[in-house]
Amino acid sequence: MPIDRVAPDTRHLVDLLFAGLAERPIWTRFRAELARVSGAGGVALVIRGGTGADETAVIGGEDGSGSGHGPPLPDLVALEGMGELAPQRIVGTGRGGPALGLRVPLPDGMSAWLVLEAPAAPKGWDELGVMDLLAALAPDLSRALPLYGVIAQPERARLVAEYVLEASGIGVVVVTADGTVLSANATARTIMARTDLLRLRDGRLVASTSADQAALRAAVAAMARAQAPRLDPACHCSVALADPVGAARLTLIVRPGPPYWPVSAPLRRTAVVIVRDPAQPATLPPGDLAALFGLTAAEARLATRLADGEGLDEAALALGITRNTARSQLQAIFAKTGVNRQGDLVRVLLGSAANHVGPGGEG
Template sequence: MMITSQAPIGIDSFSGLIGTLYQGLEDDIPWKQFLRQLQDTMGAKFATFILRPPSHELDGLILSTGRPTQDAMASYNKHFYALDPFVGVPSGHVVTLDEFIPEHERESSEFFRLYLAPLDVYHIVGTDIITPDGATCSLRISRGQDGAPFAADDKALLKMFIPHIERAVKIHMQLNRIETERKLYAGAVDQLAVGTIILDEKGKVLQTNQVAQELLADKDGLKLVNGTLQVGSSRDTLTFRQMIKHATEALHHHRPGVVEALRIQRASGASDLGIVVRSIPSADWNEGKQQPAVVLFVSDPDRKSRAPQEVVKALFDFTPAESHLAMLLANGLTLDEASEELSISRNTARAHLRSIFSKTGVTRQTMLVRLILRSVATLG
């Protein structure tokens, strides 16, 4: 978009606002700073962005500058949005409230008297934007009764931002979907009791999941020293670093991903940790420091399965007693140990186990353990 000398804003100011708009994608609540700057630039009382309009099922996702009270925002969500006459603006068009509804009709409306007037909102200019994937968002800029009505240059300024706002919303939606998927898969790995540690090509730790954090906190076979991972003995650490080197070299030479494994003894005498090292293929146009290069998967045989008993019960049609017994067996207890844990006789435990075998179609305890641990129950 060309900005001429007659444009309502200079190139530096426009570039600064656009930079703030896209920078807002990295914030927990996007675009707060952009709205504040836009409010100041337009000499407004409020700048309000509605990413999701309110509905009977959901409150709106609304961000506003100035000082609208929480009660005012809540009442707009619950009641006044249905009365708001300034909705349904054609996508990409910029209009003022005066153009949208005559002044005499506005001042006699319940929406103006009970909602806008107490907030000293008298002049409004706005636009609605419908993205290609169907998201509808609204931007409203408002001034008080003492402020000047919005004019043609205000509308021209707002229109300059429409393609960028649409693009920013689209990117925001894509990033949200990616982050949701990432959390979903990370949660699934946590439930499987597998630790994951992501390293850069220098071997520095970039990210860990909950299981890995707990293992690192134990400092038993795994520990962090100045951001660098050390495993087992000094010899184990040397072997591990060599594995990291192989993985990163494969990336640099565009060879197939390297997968290597290592067993680590623990000083406490607990069961050995199993570690698998895999290289992480990078995107073609990805560059810069601290890029993910290697992922470690860490298994601890002593960690108990976290499969919820209610999920196990529903999956296999177990009774509560049967699901308790099945989970104890899946976590490595013998039948005698499980019966003692449940305070039941061995004969009762054997009766439960026969019923469990009948419902699952397995004939041995080892097969039952494998069935439960490989089922979706561990993702519950």
């Protein structure tokens, strides 16, 4: 059908284009509105790295978002053959139908394509009108799309860091110099819910006793003052929070807040409090030890108990094997791990990736 809804005035679409940088999934409303006003059956943004980069992002894919505006999954070879900033008809979409596209050059040899798939009943689709719309959007796309690279890379790094922290059972709390909590990951909140030694009170991170609170406050203030433009891995304070009644102990590492380069100073100085869950068993998953060191299942079970601090006789009794069998398995473990002393074996096992599997058992 003719797209008399499409007018030269693209301000509404441009507003959605720039606002969409903050959306997750990104550009959801822009793609939906562009599909509506153009009559397209689907809208996709394809962003590809420069020379030597093989990463291609397809935004608006059949990603389970339920938006109904999935991309036509175009043939990248067809896209690469397109000229820049010139709307044109392209073929070779994943669904076999026609599509219209616009190629936008990006910095560092990257390129982006805005691709509109024809509707399911393409007869009467105003392709010329859609091309005029794409041409009108070209200047703003040239300004907006480079920001994707600026946003995507640090966000991807943040998501990876969050995933590793949560998977490893490490709690992280970011606080200001006076202990006001700016953020706390899920693991940190779980740990604080399990213990009275560290908790949130009136928006601040506090310890259970006045002595521990003084030590925590001093460490946080010192590390906030030490926040610098560059990372210094050696800069940290250690704080132990002790239960005055029982034997429980919660250990913390306090570091300066994130490096603030390239600005000359942070808006407010911060510190990072790192905590491990004392309730989380330190047991190394036998399956991971077997995979990492080529151990048999029986050898991995013995290695796990030795890494937990059990002696050979104690481990043999717990596993229901004789001492001679345990000694034989230990020699096989020594051979496979490249050590010949039990102390060295424990050091190797605890220093392995198996120690970072975190909650959830074997990987």
